Amino acid sequence: MSRRLLAAAVLAAATYRLLLRRRVLTWGATEAEAAARLPGDELLEDAAGVATRAITIDAPASTVWPWLAQMGPSPRGGAYTYDWIENLLGLDMHSANEVLPEFQDPQVGDELGYGANRMRFERVEAERVLALRSTDGNWVWSFVLANQGGATRLISRNRFRLPRLRDKVGMLPMEPGSLVMERKMLRGIKERAERLAGRAV
Secondary structure: OOHHHHHHHHHHHHHHHHHHHHHHHOOOOOHHHHHOOOOOHHHOOOOOEEEEEEEEEOOOHHHHHHHHHOOEOOOOOEOOOOHHHHHHOOOOOOOOOOOOHHHOOOOOOOEEEEOOEEEEEEEEEOOOEEEEEEOOOOEEEEEEEEEEOOEEEEEEEEEEOOOOHHHHHHHHHHHHHHHHHHHHHHHHHHHHHHHHHHHHO
16 A cells, blocks of 8 residues: 555544434433443443444334344344345345244343344343344343333443454444444334334324
């Protein structure tokens, strides 16, 4: 790599860290939500990276929860994001548009496969908390639902342990990509839950 390219890469990384990174890692979340200790945090205390993203859904938690409960690779309900991107990575995701009754009762100890990662359900509190931890202990993904006057605040938190230097360096370009996917996921859950709530009226 030439000195000019190296200088440009260093400048881009510095600009991202100073000006954009916080917004990328806290899309949709309030300052209080981003700073709060949430259920699931206890599963990975010494996180090197944390992303907290959130969305308000005009529906009760009872119509948001089913979409979380059934998330996962086929035959489960997918991740409500860009399936074609996930399937390029071999994840076998197919986002469902209907509630799948057979996947509405996740249990602590159940496992899902996300490519090379296996995720285990560690906290399951229906209509309130769903938290998964990778079997290597380096990733915790928690969803927290909070009532907001008839609507639901859905908070997604990812906590990572990055044990090697290459993990830390590799995470930086992954952060914006994770925002693209997770924003689509949160909006996908919102659309489905609000549609389900409309049917229930």
